[in-house]
Amino acid sequence: MYRTHSCGQLRASDIGKTATLSGWVHSRRDHGGVLFIDMRDREGLTQVVFNPEQAELYKTAETLRSEFVVKVSGPVRQRPAGTENSHLATGAVEVAAASLEILNTSLALPFEISEFSEASEEVRLSYRFLDLRRPSLQKNLTLRHKIAQNVRETLNKEGFLEIETPMLTKSTPEGARDFLVPSRLNPGSFYALPQSPQIFKQILMVGGMEKYYQIVRCFRDEDLRSDRQPEFTQIDLEMSFVEEADVMGVTEKLVAAAFKAAMGQDCELPFPRLSYKDAMDRYGSDKPDIRFGLELTDVSEEAANCGFNVFSGAVKDKGVVKALRLEGGAAIARAEIDRLTDFVKKLGAKGLAWIKFTESGPDSAITKFFSKKDLEAIGKKAGAKAGDVLFFGAGPWKSVVTVLGALRLELAKRNNLIPKEPVYKFLWVVDFPLLEWDEKDKRWNAMHHPFTSPAPGSDLEKDPGAAKARAYDIVLNGTELGGGSIRIHRKDIQEKVFTMLGISGESAKEKFGFLLSALEFGAPPHGGIALGLDRFVALLTGEDSIRDTIAFPKTQKGADLLSGSPSPVAQKQLDEIYIKTNLPPKKT
Numbered sequence: 001m002y003r004t005h006s007c008g009q010l011r012a013s014d015i016g017k018t019a020t021l022s023g024w025v026h027s028r029r030d031h032g033g034v035l036f037i038d039m040r041d042r043e044g045l046t047q048v049v050f051n052p053e054q055a056e057l058y059k060t061a062e063t064l065r066s067e068f069v070v071k072v073s074g075p076v077r078q079r080p081a082g083t084e085n086s087h088l089a090t091g092a093v094e095v096a097a098a099s100l101e102i103l104n105t106s107l108a109l110p111f112e113i114s115e116f117s118e119a120s121e122e123v124r125l126s127y128r129f130l131d132l133r134r135p136s137l138q139k140n141l142t143l144r145h146k147i148a149q150n151v152r153e154t155l156n157k158e159g160f161l162e163i164e165t166p167m168l169t170k171s172t173p174e175g176a177r178d179f180l181v182p183s184r185l186n187p188g189s190f191y192a193l194p195q196s197p198q199i200f201k202q203i204l205m206v207g208g209m210e211k212y213y214q215i216v217r218c219f220r221d222e223d224l225r226s227d228r229q230p231e232f233t234q235i236d237l238e239m240s241f242v243e244e245a246d247v248m249g250v251t252e253k254l255v256a257a258a259f260k261a262a263m264g265q266d267c268e269l270p271f272p273r274l275s276y277k278d279a280m281d282r283y284g285s286d287k288p289d290i291r292f293g294l295e296l297t298d299v300s301e302e303a304a305n306c307g308f309n310v311f312s313g314a315v316k317d318k319g320v321v322k323a324l325r326l327e328g329g330a331a332i333a334r335a336e337i338d339r340l341t342d343f344v345k346k347l348g349a350k351g352l353a354w355i356k357f358t359e360s361g362p363d364s365a366i367t368k369f370f371s372k373k374d375l376e377a378i379g380k381k382a383g384a385k386a387g388d389v390l391f392f393g394a395g396p397w398k399s400v401v402t403v404l405g406a407l408r409l410e411l412a413k414r415n416n417l418i419p420k421e422p423v424y425k426f427l428w429v430v431d432f433p434l435l436e437w438d439e440k441d442k443r444w445n446a447m448h449h450p451f452t453s454p455a456p457g458s459d460l461e462k463d464p465g466a467a468k469a470r471a472y473d474i475v476l477n478g479t480e481l482g483g484g485s486i487r488i489h490r491k492d493i494q495e496k497v498f499t500m501l502g503i504s505g506e507s508a509k510e511k512f513g514f515l516l517s518a519l520e521f522g523a524p525p526h527g528g529i530a531l532g533l534d535r536f537v538a539l540l541t542g543e544d545s546i547r548d549t550i551a552f553p554k555t556q557k558g559a560d561l562l563s564g565s566p567s568p569v570a571q572k573q574l575d576e577i578y579i580k581t582n583l584p585p586k587k588t
Helices: 053-059 122-127 137-159 198-206 244-263 276-283 311-316 333-345 372-384 397-416 489-500 503-520 533-541 571-576
Strands: 017-030 034-041 045-049 069-078 093-096 098-103 178-182 191-192 211-219 231-240 274-275 296-299 321-326 355-358 361-363 389-395 427-430 434-437 445-446 469-477 477-484 524-534
Touching: 017 045, 034 053, 034 069, 045 053, 053 098, 069 361, 137 211, 137 244, 137 533, 198 211, 198 361, 198 503, 198 524, 231 244, 231 533, 244 427, 244 469, 244 477, 244 489, 244 524, 244 533, 274 276, 276 296, 276 397, 296 397, 311 321, 311 372, 311 389, 321 372, 321 397, 333 397, 355 372, 372 389, 389 397, 469 524, 477 489, 477 533, 489 503
Parallel strands: 045 093, 274 427
Antiparallel strands: 017 034, 017 069, 034 045, 069 093, 069 098, 178 191, 211 231, 231 524, 296 321, 321 389, 355 361, 355 389, 427 469, 434 445, 469 477, 477 524
């Protein structure tokens, strides 16, 4: 028997029992001839004591080093008064070693197995088998497991079927590059790894499955950052005979149950809802962080006739003037304003106009262009009082709100407006535009994906820019947790949307022919959503990167430092799949 208890299990109630523990040597301390080690496993730490009176046992214990794998047996006893460790669940007791078996030794460690390790991420990923022993990573992966299991439990109760979809599928345009897999049996042809199960889950609805879910791997060959990986996991679900409220209601149940299981807290249901227009107007983002205020105010009407041409000209050109009030910001130094100006210039703004409101009145280089009445109206509309500062954006609506939205987040970070204690604010963003105009390519793109149903009353031919999507995003603390929509279930509407997106009938048939065919055979109304499991875990654990919520992540260059992939392959393997490269052959 390797163990009677885990290393995090023993309590005062176990005093007098004999325990057998197996785990790793976390630390070793020699206190005046008495040797202490902390033994660690996934469940926690237990202090083990070796007494020099047991000479042979003590001699063996002296050889122990960090990360040796050991088995220890002995009686459980109370720690001497004053030596208890209130930070440990096992801190009231210790094991007096009666036997010790070294199950394996360890080389000198490249970094300390600790939350305070200063090792670079590159080193940690190269030795991921050691990094995984850190309590924080084990906690993250345990929480991930709890969420995944709770999702399955919740959806099973709601009548969903867990169904797998193919990993080798057809390359379709979904916004990012596909990972391609050559087919040896079909020379010159390729599979693609799925960016999402989108088409297949719609086919499942056409097939009468009615309620499907899957915790599924997805693949996108795109530039990486802290919240992106080339392979990631999403909670995917689809339902037939539903409207937006049905999908959103099930999603709220799922998220609330998972949150309760993971964090022990209840969510306030239903989640608040904001239209896309309101979210952009108030927060400058379609995934707003509502843990703090700092909302944008439209002062276009108040600035329309002022003498400051940047403002009045923007309104005249059918643009907007927006203000962002920083309470108590009048004390901000000019050097700090210059840094904020540089910040917004990097986002495409030409500059950053501002007005400080002081006891003696508004103060800024631009106040000379405004009448006293205009300044009072702007200040009143924005809620400015003495001690505040207003930052302004003027120009086309989308660019103004986007720049001020980024400035809002920057000001919140610099002024410590984001709560330090864990606060979780969920909301829905709804009523998205169906299409967005690509100025560079002079064409319409789908804001979500090309299978999203237009809202009733949308006229794609006469006014495509005004068409609304039956789409909805769920947001947590300024991060998009997931997105979904009611799908197009009629072939004629799907073809019309493809036409608006510049996808010809021939191209649509080539890429989506099997879906278009399915829509002609009694496809029911249906909709669904996909939630990012990696992001959800990262938000709940407070991690900055989803890499610390995934057992074996890739670097920002898409490399697996543990296994050494991607890597060259032998020319023989390339020949078998009829692939030639322009690169010189490498030895493998």
